[in-house]
Amino acid sequence: MRREFSRKLRAEIVLRATNRDGFVCCEECGLVLGKKPYEVDHTTPEALVMDKTKPLTADDGKLLGKDCCHTPKTVDDIRRIRKADRQRDRHTGAIVKTARPLPGSKASGWRHRMNGTWERR
Numbered sequence: 790m791r792r793e794f795s796r797k798l799r800a801e802i803v804l805r806a807t808n809r810d811g812f813v814c815c816e817e818c819g820l821v822l823g824k825k826p827y828e829v830d831h832t833t834p835e836a837l838v839m840d841k842t843k844p845l846t847a848d849d850g851k852l853l854g855k856d857c858c859h860t861p862k863t864v865d866d867i868r869r870i871r872k873a874d875r876q877r878d879r880h881t882g883a884i885v886k887t888a889r890p891l892p893g894s895k896a897s898g899w900r901h902r903m904n905g906t907w908e909r910r
């Protein structure tokens with residue numbers, strides 16, 4: 790189950806990200822956000838966390854500007870999550886190699902020689 794930051798934790802993180810002048814800053818690049826949108830990001834993507842029994846703390850989250858850091862990080866996180874999903878599925882046997890491999894590929898068992906002939910690998 791995905792753990793979300795409680796209101797209290799979010800408030801703690803926002804306070805941590807507020808500079809001396811009272812402006813909220815991005816904790817990744819330091820940009821002063823002011824009224825620009827920001828989000829509290831899971832530093833380690835929730836989908837990649839093994840032990841979800843531990844409650845979240847303020848250290849598990851970072852205040853990121855939506856446009857400067859959070860959106861690009863999310864794109865990269867999703868790529869990592871999908872790769873982990875594929876590796877798990879291959880490992881557990883949920884993905885089975887196709888019965889008809891691409892002709893000419895290594896899995897087909899045939900080798901196309903430079904002289905135009907075909908031979909068994």
Ligand SMILES: [Zn+2]
Nearest residue numbers: 815818857858
């Ligand atoms: Zn940023």
